[in-house]
Amino acid sequence: xxxxxxxxxxxxxxxxxxxxxxxxxxxxxxxxxxxxxxxxxxxxxxxxxxxxxxxxxxxxxxxxxxxxxxxxxxxxxxxxxxxxxxxxxxxxxxxxxxxxxxxxxxxxxxxxxxxxxxxxxxxxxxxxxxxxxxxxxxxxxxxxxxxxxxxxxx
Ligand SMILES: [Fe+2]
Ligand SMILES: [Fe+2]
Numbered sequence: 005x006x007x008x009x010x011x012x013x014x015x016x017x018x019x020x021x022x023x024x025x026x027x028x029x030x031x032x033x034x035x036x037x038x039x040x041x042x043x044x045x046x047x048x049x050x051x052x053x054x055x056x057x058x059x060x061x062x063x064x065x066x067x068x069x070x071x072x073x074x075x076x077x078x079x080x081x082x083x084x085x086x087x088x089x090x091x092x093x094x095x096x097x098x099x100x101x102x103x104x105x106x107x108x109x110x111x112x113x114x115x116x117x118x119x120x121x122x123x124x125x126x127x128x129x130x131x132x133x134x135x136x137x138x139x140x141x142x143x144x145x146x147x148x149x150x151x152x153x154x155x156x157x158x
Pocket of ligand 1: 011
């Protein structure tokens with residue numbers, strides 16, 4: 005599997021998870037779903053930065069996109085932290101903040117899949133994209149494992 009297919013599969017899952025979170029009314033259930041979403045999205049972002057943005061950043065054509073993507077990840081991280089820390093996930097304020105996250109994420113994913121993917125297809129052949137896919141998957145399991153041990157250590 006190429007990294008582009010792996011990223012796209014995650015993106016589709018995240019869009020679905022956010023929709024479910026926003027249509028869930030119960031605060032406790034929302035918090036639980038959001039916790040799972042945050043863990044998965046964080047692992048995705050860190051692995052994406054290493055396996056996808058870093059090689060792009062090393063090229064003249066991909067550098068600006070990789071840097072812009074990284075800044076968007078920072079904003080997403082901040083919103084994720086705010087939402088996880090906020091009381092009353094069933095409140096209108098939480099819903100508003102989560103809707104902003106949804107808009108931002110949809111915009112970010114659209115840019116990645118349209119612009120970044122196009123640049124990557126131009127720069128890297130299929131063999132390289134498949135190798136990057138393997139790197140992405142192994143990075144993601146590393147980040148995921150360290151997040152779990154951090155939770156277990158709390
Ligand atoms: Fe992504
Ligand atoms: Fe991203």
